[in-house]
Amino acid sequence: MILIPTITAAATAGNPRIAPGAGTARAADLLAAAHPLAASTDLARAQTGFSLAFHICFAVFGVGLPWLLLYTEGRWIRTGDEVWYALTRTWARAFAVLFAIGAVSGTVLSFEFGLLWPAFMARYGGALGLPFTLEGFAFFFEAVWLGLYLYGWRRLPARWHWATLFPIAISGTLSTLFIVAANAWMNVPRGVREVDGQVVSAEPLAPFTTPSALPQALHMLVAALMCTGGAVAGVYAVGMLRGRRDLYHRRGLRVGLVTVLAGAPLQLVIGDWAARVVERQQPLKLAAMEGLYRTGNHAPLTLGGFYDARSGQLRYGVKVPDLLSVITGWSPGHTVQGLSAAPAGDRPNAFVVHLAFDSMVGLGSALILFSALVAVVVLRRQRAGRRPYLPTGRWWLLAAVATGPASLLAVLAGWEVTEGGRQPWIVYGRMRVSEAVTTNSGIGWAFGGTLLLYLGLATALGLILRRMATGGPTYDADAPRPPTRGPVVTTTAGNRSAAGGAPVDEPGAGGRVGRGGR
Amino acid sequence: MNAADALLLVMVGGLTAYALLAGADFGAGVWDLVATGPDAPGQRRLIAASLGPVWEANHVWLIFVIVAMFSGFPTAFGVVGGTLELPLALALVGIVLRGSAYVYRAYGGGAAGPDHWWGRVFAVASTVTPFMLGTAGAAMASGQGRPGDPFAPLRSPFGLVAGALAVAGTAFLAAVYLCRDAAAGPATAHLIDGLRRRALASAVVAGALAAALLPLLWLDAPTVADRFMTRGMPFVVVSALGGVGALVLIGRRRYGPARLAAGLAVAGVVWGWAAAQYPDLVVGQVTVRAAAAPPANINALLLAILVGMALLIPALVLLFRVFAQPEPPDDQ
Ligand code: HDD
Ligand code: HEM
Numbered sequence: 001m002i003l004i005p006t007i008t009a010a011a012t013a014g015n016p017r018i019a020p021g022a023g024t025a026r027a028a029d030l031l032a033a034a035h036p037l038a039a040s041t042d043l044a045r046a047q048t049g050f051s052l053a054f055h056i057c058f059a060v061f062g063v064g065l066p067w068l069l070l071y072t073e074g075r076w077i078r079t080g081d082e083v084w085y086a087l088t089r090t091w092a093r094a095f096a097v098l099f100a101i102g103a104v105s106g107t108v109l110s111f112e113f114g115l116l117w118p119a120f121m122a123r124y125g126g127a128l129g130l131p132f133t134l135e136g137f138a139f140f141f142e143a144v145w146l147g148l149y150l151y152g153w154r155r156l157p158a159r160w161h162w163a164t165l166f167p168i169a170i171s172g173t174l175s176t177l178f179i180v181a182a183n184a185w186m187n188v189p190r191g192v193r194e195v196d197g198q199v200v201s202a203e204p205l206a207p208f209t210t211p212s213a214l215p216q217a218l219h220m221l222v223a224a225l226m227c228t229g230g231a232v233a234g235v236y237a238v239g240m241l242r243g244r245r246d247l248y249h250r251r252g253l254r255v256g257l258v259t260v261l262a263g264a265p266l267q268l269v270i271g272d273w274a275a276r277v278v279e280r281q282q283p284l285k286l287a288a289m290e291g292l293y294r295t296g297n298h299a300p301l302t303l304g305g306f307y308d309a310r311s312g313q314l315r316y317g318v319k320v321p322d323l324l325s326v327i328t329g330w331s332p333g334h335t336v337q338g339l340s341a342a343p344a345g346d347r348p349n350a351f352v353v354h355l356a357f358d359s360m361v362g363l364g365s366a367l368i369l370f371s372a373l374v375a376v377v378v379l380r381r382q383r384a385g386r387r388p389y390l391p392t393g394r395w396w397l398l399a400a401v402a403t404g405p406a407s408l409l410a411v412l413a414g415w416e417v418t419e420g421g422r423q424p425w426i427v428y429g430r431m432r433v434s435e436a437v438t439t440n441s442g443i444g445w446a447f448g449g450t451l452l453l454y455l456g457l458a459t460a461l462g463l464i465l466r467r468m469a470t471g472g473p474t475y476d477a478d479a480p481r482p483p484t485r486g487p488v489v490t491t492t493a494g495n496r497s498a499a500g501g502a503p504v505d506e507p508g509a510g511g512r513v514g515r516g517g518r
Numbered sequence: 519m520n521a522a523d524a525l526l527l528v529m530v531g532g533l534t535a536y537a538l539l540a541g542a543d544f545g546a547g548v549w550d551l552v553a554t555g556p557d558a559p560g561q562r563r564l565i566a567a568s569l570g571p572v573w574e575a576n577h578v579w580l581i582f583v584i585v586a587m588f589s590g591f592p593t594a595f596g597v598v599g600g601t602l603e604l605p606l607a608l609a610l611v612g613i614v615l616r617g618s619a620y621v622y623r624a625y626g627g628g629a630a631g632p633d634h635w636w637g638r639v640f641a642v643a644s645t646v647t648p649f650m651l652g653t654a655g656a657a658m659a660s661g662q663g664r665p666g667d668p669f670a671p672l673r674s675p676f677g678l679v680a681g682a683l684a685v686a687g688t689a690f691l692a693a694v695y696l697c698r699d700a701a702a703g704p705a706t707a708h709l710i711d712g713l714r715r716r717a718l719a720s721a722v723v724a725g726a727l728a729a730a731l732l733p734l735l736w737l738d739a740p741t742v743a744d745r746f747m748t749r750g751m752p753f754v755v756v757s758a759l760g761g762v763g764a765l766v767l768i769g770r771r772r773y774g775p776a777r778l779a780a781g782l783a784v785a786g787v788v789w790g791w792a793a794a795q796y797p798d799l800v801v802g803q804v805t806v807r808a809a810a811a812p813p814a815n816i817n818a819l820l821l822a823i824l825v826g827m828a829l830l831i832p833a834l835v836l837l838f839r840v841f842a843q844p845e846p847p848d849d850q
């Protein structure tokens with residue numbers, strides 16, 4: 001986790017109720033190095049960032065996997081095809097483990113907010129209460145139905161078992177919307193009235209109506225689906241690269257790849273919307289994203305490059321004149337605010353934010369390119385009637401392996417943009433990070449402990465998931481029967497013999513004969 | 519009663535659910551830790567089978583209480599976070615290790631180290647967590663947590679005994695609940711006698727700890743002790759009757775009703791504490807009135823909780839009914 005040096009800590013440390021923006025940057029600069037609070041702020045931020053990043057790497061699967069399972073188990077129920085069943089069973093086991101880690105790391109977060117940012121929670125906990133409470137219910141719902149799903153294979157009729165995925169998927173999705181709404185409010189805080197640093201009234205619905213809520217939430221939702229799809233595609237692409245080109249692997253690859261590739265172009269549209277909201281509501285964040293120092297019209301857009309805070313220049317970037325003004329205001333004469341508009345102490349760290357933003361957009365663009373190439377191949381094969389439609393050559397598979405890590409990296413980079421670009425505020429324009437931080441000593445211990453604990457758990461988890469991912473499908477001998485009695489097209493044996501890459505891809509109409517057969 | 523009091527009542531309800539449901543899960547972990555003899559593998563399988571489908575849902579009651587606290591009483595959450603950081607952080611470590619060890623054992627198939635290691639981690643973490651939560655609760659009653667002195671809650675004899683009582687209480691609950699699960703099928707019936715002995719032993723320990731706690735309560739938390747003798751009394755009576763009743767019922771092999779009685783025994787302690795605590799959230803540091811969020815927010819929370827519970831409770835009932843009988847342990 002990259003830390004943004006905390007410059008304003010000391011200025012406001014003595015008086016936690018100091019009016020927002022009152023910290024004089026220069027004095028703060030001088031004091032920061034000496035003041036112990038600065039160190040504790042950095043540690044608290046590192047810990048928050050680390051725990052959130054850890055959590056999100058698992059939470060995305062909690063959002064995405066139920067939707068994929070809904071598809072694969074639905075196919076199994078309709079066709080009675082064992083391959084769909086084997087995919088479903090494997091993913092459900094992975095889901096169980098990922099969910100549990102998501103749940104415990106999420107619990108850590110809800111405690112950490114109080115342990116690390118007590119003043120923030122004390123002042124704004126009420127304002128954020130509604131989204132957090134709804135979030136709590138969404139988790140609750142998800143956990144209850146997940147218990148039924150994971151342990152109900154033999155106790156619920158197949159169709160009912162499948163149906164329990166709906167509440168799981170919906171509550172996972174809603175939990176994203178709720179939690180991101182809380183974050184959106186921290187970025188664009190609306191609807192609070194404060195007197196002397198005391199919240200006297202806060203509109204309960206404000207987090208949902210704040211302008212950044214909808215784009216941010218949708219962006220995160222699509223991101224979660226992309227990460228899930230990419231990871232799934234990657235697992236089966238690796239299997240195919242190792243020569244296991246059976247139906248099981250081809251289908252797993254297809255479901256995952258279609259998900260991640262369909263999301264990529266959408267993400268550009270939503271991300272563009274998010275950026276426009278940022279331009280209006282958090283101009284300094286936009287300036288940091290673009291590494292723009294000088295306020296003015298004819299603002300250039302720089303691709304790549306490293307921001308140098310001393311000179312206010314981007315080094316080694318490709319500069320396109322006027323483009324930023326054109327994108328944001330549809331005219332080269334449009335004025336864009338630069339970092340210079342704020343005193344040095346009130347600027348986000350443009351080096352990190354610009355780098356993170358370019359990484360996200362770069363990864364997103366690469367995914368869009370890949371998705372366009374795949375689309376071209378699929379269309380051509382479809383026209384020629386050549387199955388399988390998805391290209392499965394070595395390079396295509398290698399690219400498919402990369403989609404998962406690329407999406408996850410884009411998520412982490414995107415969050416660095418959002419959270420790093422908000423600095424030095426914890427609640428934009430209202431409360432500084434340094435006012436919010438705990439005064440406890442011993443955060444260093446807590447952080448070290450968290451790091452060790454999480455790294456240990458992640459290693460163990462990695463080993464378990466690798467075991468689940470490698471190898472072919474496992475067909476339980478005593479699998480519960482699907483409600484279909486029709487001809488089962490793919491058998492275990494047929495599946496194995498298809499290892500050479502036989503072109504049969506779908507059970508086609510034959511698999512559906514027995515639909516609703518009971 | 520105003521909106522803040524209503525929210526507080528809801529939180530006590532959530533805490534009770536956590537104590538009774540997740541508490542029993544923790545207690546099962548305690549028994550997993552001390553399982554010995556030729557029956558030990560059988561005991562562990564029974565424990566795993568009865569936890570599987572429900573522990574995740576049971577655990578969320580804690581999140582519900584935490585979220586309600588920081589949304590409804592944000593100042594108090596700030597105070598708790600700034601004074602009880604050590605017991606809470608250790609409880610967290612326990613929660614994290616327990617949850618992950620549980621799924622690693624259930625799904626890992628040995629890929630990340632032998633299953634019985636994870637079993638041990640699960641069991642130790644299940645013991646540490648209720649202890650730390652009990653200590654934290656005691657510090658809210660005594661007001662002994664101080665900013666800048668993270669060890670204060672762990673140095674207080676009152677806090678330590680309260681933590682031990684929490685562990686004994688969860689172990690008692692778990693033993694009683696497990697009796698019923700073991701009685702559900704012939705494959706596990708031979709475990710019942712051991713579980714009955716455990717229920718009896720933990721009830722005796724819990725009773726002794728409760729008796730030891732009373733003088734300490736007077737010494738370390740006089741404010742709460744005063745209120746405890748008046749307002750708390752009815753709940754103490756409920757608790758004592760529940761405890762004795764549970765033992766009698768277990769003696770007569772009526773495990774279903776024994777569950778209910780054991781639940782009352784634990785709930786009575788929670789309620790007695792809550793009643794004696796009011797209107798302080800952390801004694802000497804923050805009260806309900808001072809901590810409450812603006813009324814509009816609390817009303818919105820109450821509404822959200824009402825709607826949420828209306829959706830949730832049927833789902834919970836379904837979950838518990840579908841899994842009322844534990845699966846035969848060999849068939850996961
Ligand atoms: C698969 C992941 C992924 C991909 C491919 C992209 N993003 Fe993104 N982006 C995220 C994942 C993400 C995220 C992690 O989900 C963030 C962090 C906070 C949020 O709401 O979404 C985010 C934030 C975020 C923000 C900041 C919003 C704020 O602070 O309010 C902007 C401006 C963009 N994105 C813009 C883009 C653009 C123009 C993309 C073009 C391809 C793009 N993103 C691709
Ligand atoms: C509701 C959602 C979220 C809330 C309320 C929230 C809140 C916070 C808080 C309180 C901090 C510390 C103060 C600060 O440095 O600004 C922080 C920092 C951070 N958060 Fe978030 N966060 C949320 C979502 C996320 C997510 C999902 C991620 C993804 C990984 C994330 C990544 C980070 C990072 C990287 C930092 C450190 C920022 C820095 O280095 O300056 N946040 N967030």
Ligand code: HEM
Pocket residue numbers: 052055056058059060061062063098099100101102103104105106107108109110139140142143172175176179180220224574577578581
């Ligand atoms: C500040 C940020 C966050 C906090 C405080 C938080 C809190 C929590 C908590 C307490 C849980 C455990 C629930 C349970 O036991 O079932 C959890 C799980 C979960 N969280 Fe987060 N969360 C945060 C950020 C996010 C974000 C940004 C997402 C969006 C993708 C997310 C998605 C989930 C999901 C889907 C789960 C269910 C567990 C799983 O499926 O793995 N969380 N979170």
